Amino acid sequence: MILLWLLFIPAVGGVLAWAAGARHPDWPRWIALFVLIIDLLVALPLLSTATSSTIISSSVISPGQTAWIASFDRPWIPQLGISFELNLDGLSLVLILLTIVLGLASVIISWTEIRDRVGLFHANLLWSVTGVIGVFLALDLFLFFFFWELMLVPMYFLIALWGHEHRFYAAIKFFIFTQGSGLLMLVAILVLVFIHQHETGHFTFDYLALLGTKMSPTTAFWLMLGFFIAFAVKLPAVPFHTWLPDAHTEAPTAGSVLLAGILLKTGAYGLIRFVVPLFPDAAHAFAPVAMALGVIGILYAALLAFGQNDMKRLVAYSSVSHMGFVLLGVFAWNTLALQGVVMQMLAHGISTGALFILVGALQERIHTRDMRLMGGLWGTIPRLSAFGMMFAIASLGLPGLGNFIGEFLILLGSFHVSVPFTIIAATGLVAGAAYALLLVQRAFHGNAMPQPNAAKLIDLTAPHLAVMAVLALTIIGLGLYPQPVLDEVAPGLAVLQQDGAPSAGVSQQFVEETR
């Protein structure tokens, strides 16, 4: 029941915010803030029940044991074997917490940026948070697809209505890419369901029932590909990444934060939760290709980031590069790599979200994102610049900050699977250092560029500072003491790993091939 509340609160909050917008422009902001805090308060207690009730130390799970912290299951469309089935494990929980925290940050930083149709803006923001939480909770494949599509619509409006210059182009591109790949996934889901029906006589969309459905390797491969493409577009993995720089660059700050911080994570989550466990053998056979795509993504996107003059585009490409690590880690599919993937998702959500907030704040002040027109900003707005540098170096993977843990664990995990890929991916860290330091160098250091309104340039205000401080503390916390998070997700990952373990022959063959 508590899971239903998690969804219900922001959904209703969105309606309230929309209605309140007609009365007073500030009411939706307070409503959104209030609603998300309530949602956070609902979600936080789940954290403690998880850690107290499950055995943390053992990552070995006996067959049949589950890691669900909370469940909810009601018939929804019984005629088609669809139920409203929500399940929460540690992995879902940490991602939902990230979602709510970044949602809160988005509301606060939009306080001054969004002055137009405030009610509708916050309604869309809350609804897209609802959709994402739904994606992290749904365990019925139809329900999952429902939320997967549902989160697109408000996001589309956020970009199309409150974005920058080329917002319509970017919004439509974003929508068509994700929707098209989503329909491929729908077809794959249905084929899987029909195969399952053929085998057992049950027509059901229940994930737990569909696990372990037997099918020929060829069929499994094509179905796996259908799911993989949908998630790879969302992640995004090269070569499906082209929507992302446009969408991120044109979105309003809150939109970029939600996109980078949360929506990209749904792709990674889908890979971990669905692609590998549902089609273990096919996924493991496909792993070399997927890992290669991940490595290419890391390097290629880093190179592109290096070449950008638009600060927001640089951050957007750095996202693609970081998600390459996630892809590498997921398909390495061992405990270390998966823990790294979770850490990378959290750290990337926070650091990239923070960078987008800072770019947005800068744009609000100097009305440009072009780094050629910046320089020497440290002198005029030191607090913003200091946080900028902090999150830039977090993003390049400096030890002591969360991203380092993520990348290090992923590389450590994938080293067991494929040495060449790991070595090439590690060079991506160097490329990451290059573009992150370049950003700091060009924007904050160097000679001060004459700003037209330099006199009026004000530093970060208290609300922004508070958001930045929380995000900075979180990323330092993740970097210095990541164990609680790893413990939280361990049972869930162990179950997933067990479901996603390939039949013996396949894994052996793969390890030999890549060696």
Added chain:
Amino acid sequence: MTAAAFVAFAPFTLLGVVTIAVMLLIAIHRSHRLTALSTIIGLAFCCIALPLAAPSTPTQVTPLFIVDGTVLFYSGLVLGSALVVAVLSYVYLDGQARGPREEYYLLLLMATLGAAVLPASIHFASFFLGLETLSISLLGLIAYVSPRDYPAEAATKYLILGGAASAFLLFGMALIYIDLGTMSFAQIGVLARAGTQLDLYRLVGVAMILTGIGFKLSLVPFHMWTPDIYEGAPAPITGFIAVVSKIAVFAVILRYFILAGGQADTALRTGLAGIAILSMLGGNLLALLQNNLKRLLAYSSIAHFGYLLVAFLAAGSLGVQAAAFYLAAYAVANLGAFGIIALLNTSGAGRDTDRIEDYRGLFRTRPFLAGSLALMLLSLAGMPPTMGFIGKFYLVVAGVGAGLFWPVAALVLGSVIGLYYYLRVLVAMAMPVPDEQTCAPTAVSPLIGNALIAILLFLLLVFGTYPAPAIALIRMTIGSTP
């Protein structure tokens, strides 16, 4: 006719009585409001009569008609949609003062009568009579209060092309009659299954019937008339053409192919699959080029009937249910969209408010109508949380279940293309208002119109998030009959 047959056929008899009563009423006292009111009440009574007739079904009524669950569902859809069109027409015509407006409702009732009996037809005679009653009344409706300066243009096009289509249909029926000596669907099926080889007469006959139906459902390559008629007809009538007439024709052709055994014919199935793929891709691609919302919806309806053919080809109980649900979703979304176009109409403009640039800034000037239109279009695009999403999902379930690889692939591709033009309208509505003078709240749309849109919106969202009752209803009515 037995007593049970009388009861079962009562909704249709009642509709005939209402038509005559309205005609007499016009002769006695001319009043737009009174005529509209009696039409609406009459249609509402017919809708109520349908579930009352349910206990005495299935019943065959003369060799021409059968009343069973399928009929109740599709005729209900037809009558309900006609009711919505009647209300919209009242709002639409109320603002226009030129000429007598009362006979419009008479034509509307006759067209509805023709459409309502089509799903019940099991004989070529009733099939053709229903279709012609529908088409000829529509002809009058299209020209009756045309929003454009040349009212006869669209009607003439419909007359000539529709006439040609009817001729094809009639000729096809005649050829089949020559071959088999019967005009009853069921007997055609029995004889066709008994015959060993495919006769040339029958082959040509079926092809000609398909051509005629292709015109009526505006499937590629018989779609040429659609955009012009949609643009030229007044918005409520465009809604009627898009929803009522197409649903009726789809229902009768579904029955014909099930009873007459066309489903088993591989050559025919391949042809239909080809038409479906062409319609899905052609309709969506051509819609990309449109700058007029009515023309855009015309091309989108071509694509939608392409999607529906996937369910048609899938056959089986799943396909039949999917088609029924999809048609219901299609009806709600299209009636909503055309209803909003009708409500936005400003009299004396020489055309409906149908260019996409007319919709700029609508979110600001008319937030309720703009929000509703956005959801209607999202439903047509198949996005949650609307009926269109569940409908499209159902179609894909049926298509994948029947292993129709290419049609399903075309459906996916078509949907992706389709998104682009639906989103274009949404984007236009979100853009800033072009000039300040139109920014002022020009007209407040009548309460009854807004209430109607609100009801459609409610259906769209409720059955989009909780479709189980709708599916249960479809299973109850259609599931019981083949």
